[in-house]
Amino acid sequence: xxxxxxxxxxxxxxxxxxxxxxxxxxxxxxxxxxxxxxxxxxxxxxxxxxxxxxxxxxxxxxxxxxxxxxxxxxxxxxxxxxxxxxxxxxxxxxxxxxxxxxxxxxxxxxxxxxxxxxxxxxxxxxxxxxxxxxxxxxxxxxxxxxxxxxxxxxxxxxxxxxxxxxxxxxxxxxxx
Numbered sequence: 070x071x072x073x074x075x076x077x078x079x080x081x082x083x084x085x086x087x088x089x090x091x092x093x094x095x096x097x098x099x100x101x102x103x104x105x106x107x108x109x110x111x112x113x114x115x116x117x118x119x120x121x122x123x124x125x126x127x128x129x130x131x132x133x134x135x136x137x138x139x140x141x142x143x144x145x146x147x148x149x150x151x152x153x154x155x156x157x158x159x160x161x162x163x164x165x166x167x168x169x170x171x172x173x174x175x176x177x178x179x180x181x182x183x184x185x186x187x188x189x190x191x192x193x194x195x196x197x198x199x200x201x202x203x204x205x206x207x208x209x210x211x212x213x214x215x216x217x218x219x220x221x222x223x224x225x226x227x228x229x230x231x232x233x234x235x236x237x238x239x240x241x242x243x244x245x
Contacts, residue, residue: 088154089139090161091117093125094169095132102175103134104210105158109182112146112230115139120181120212134171136162140187147232148239155191156201163203177208183230185214196242 074093095101106128108120115121117137125135140146140154155178166173180188191197192209199205231239 086141086143086145087139088141088157090158091121091125091137091139092169093129093135093137094171095129095134096170098170100166100170100172101132101134102177102207103136103162103169103171104128104177104179105155105162106135106137107140107155107178107180107184107187108137109180109184109213110142112142112151112183112228114142115184116181120184124179134169146230148230149196151187151230152191152196152201155187155197156203159201159203174204175207176204177210178206179210179212180214181212183215185211186216186230189214189216 094103104124106121106124108116110116115138117139121137125137128135136158138154138158140151142151159176162169162171162176163173178188178192180186188209189211192206194200194205
């Protein structure tokens with residue numbers, strides 16, 4: 070990843086709450102496995118500077134393409150919006166696989182904190198990859214994830230992802 074690309078990604082992440090996919094492909098050689106990185110932030114914001122861009126840089130150095138997703142947060146984070154954003158990002162990557170030089174049969178999804186919850190939910194199937202008719206990730210890396218939306222959850226994540234007073238059904242459905 071070049072310095073100019075990283076600076077542009079940083080500028081893009083300062084934009085108001087919206088979907089954005091930062092691309093860090095490796096365009097030389099054979100098609101590369103890739104990781105879709107979902108930084109945390111309690112569904113209030115996306116901490117791409119700590120849990121996104123450094124991961125992408127490290128993966129690039131190891132020979133993997135990487136993509137950092139800024140999914141919808143805060144008032145726009147209500148289920149299923151962040152999952153829709155993950156599916157949109159993956160469909161974009163799959164549709165542009167040749168240009169991005171990625172192997173679509175070999176991808177991982179990485180998430181930290183609330184991003185770990187999102188990665189876990191997407192990887193579990195029912196409300197994730199199966200719902201969106203996408204292939205299952207080969208690997209899910211969950212770094213200190215929010216793993217439940219029940220009584221022991223991170224209250225902020227639950228509030229933004231499920232809204233106030235979520236039903237028992239949606240709480241059960243959204244655990245990873």
